[in-house]
Amino acid sequence: MSAPLRNVPGDPQRGMPQNPSPGQTGLVLLGISMGILLMSVQLWLLTLAFNLYLSGNRRGTLIAAIVSGCVFLGGLAMLGVLRRTRRIR
Amino acid sequence: MTDHERQSLSNRTRDDRWHAEFPFEWDADELVSRRQLLRLSVWASGALFASTGVLALLGYSRDRTRGSLRAIVKASDVAVGDVHYFSYPGPDDHAILLRLTQDRFVAYSGTCTHLSCAVYWDAAQRRLLCPCHKGVFHPETGGVLAGPPPRPLPRIELSEANGMLYAVQETPG
Numbered sequence: 046m047s048a049p050l051r052n053v054p055g056d057p058q059r060g061m062p063q064n065p066s067p068g069q070t071g072l073v074l075l076g077i078s079m080g081i082l083l084m085s086v087q088l089w090l091l092t093l094a095f096n097l098y099l100s101g102n103r104r105g106t107l108i109a110a111i112v113s114g115c116v117f118l119g120g121l122a123m124l125g126v127l128r129r130t131r132r133i134r
Numbered sequence: 135m136t137d138h139e140r141q142s143l144s145n146r147t148r149d150d151r152w153h154a155e156f157p158f159e160w161d162a163d164e165l166v167s168r169r170q171l172l173r174l175s176v177w178a179s180g181a182l183f184a185s186t187g188v189l190a191l192l193g194y195s196r197d198r199t200r201g202s203l204r205a206i207v208k209a210s211d212v213a214v215g216d217v218h219y220f221s222y223p224g225p226d227d228h229a230i231l232l233r234l235t236q237d238r239f240v241a242y243s244g245t246c247t248h249l250s251c252a253v254y255w256d257a258a259q260r261r262l263l264c265p266c267h268k269g270v271f272h273p274e275t276g277g278v279l280a281g282p283p284p285r286p287l288p289r290i291e292l293s294e295a296n297g298m299l300y301a302v303q304e305t306p307g
Contacts, residue, residue, distance in 0.1 A: 073168060077168060077171065077172070080172065080175050081175065083179070084175060084178060084179055084182065087179055087182040087183065087186070088182060090182075090186055091182055091185050091186050091189075094186045094189045094190065095189060096284055096285065097193075098189045098190075098192065098193050099247075099285060099306065100285045100286070100306050100307060101193075101198050101305060101306030101307075102193075103190075103193040103194055106186075106189050106190045106193040107190045107193070107194070109186055109189075109190070110183070110186040110187045110189065110190035113182060113183040113186040113187070114183050114186075114187065116179060116183070117176070117179045117180050117182075117183040120172075120175065120176035120179045120180075121176060121180075123172065123176070124172065124173060124176050127169060127172065
């Protein structure tokens with residue numbers, strides 16, 4: 046017989062709303078703010094790349110794409126880290 | 135709970151499992167968690183990256199030069215400091231030929247890079263002017279001197295043979 050399923054508030058397996066542990070809220074909000082800021086940078090990079098493309102500047106467009114890709118990879122890495130992090134209330 | 139039921143539950147997503155075990159609606163169901171927000175943000179970030187990447191690929195895969203060899207005007211018909219308007223590469227594409235010195239000719243697309251108004255030669259102030267939004271371009275380089283245009287004017291390469299000026303191709307500014 047397998048172990049009974051946990052049924053406690055904040056269990057990450059149940060999708061219940063949870064809060065960061067005390068003292069970590071600021072850190073979490075900082076991370077979210079940085080993520081949104083980096084997305085804004087990506088949006089700016091897209092407009093920059095479009096302008097460079099129309100100017101025929103291939104190298105500049107490629108650099109903009111690489112920087113945008115790095116931001117995306119950073120987000121993916123963050124998702125991976127969070128997926129392995131078990132939240133405990 | 136039987137093993138079969140437990141296996142059935144484990145095959146569902148977390149939210150599905152939660153709703154199967156606790157089949158009641160509550161206000162928190164409508165909330166977006168921070169992790170969900172992060173996941174959505176990462177997907178949006180991926181879409182932005184993909185768009186930028188497509189532009190980079192297009193930049194390397196598509197040749198953005200336009201036009202083919204075409205006669206414009208006899209060099210002797212354009213005085214120094216004077217201008218000749220013509221169409222290139224298509225019949226509806228305005229272009230400007232400038233004779234800067236005795237031996238130096240330059241040609242640009244006559245379409246402003248801001249909102250595609252027609253650009254003309256302001257002889258009094260020796261500059262290329264877009265009257266729509268006061269965009270000013272440098273006559274020697276086609277670069278933006280003032281106003282809202284984001285890019286230089288596309289340049290038209292020239293060649294001369296037997297006193298006749300030819301447009302070779304148009305390249306982005």
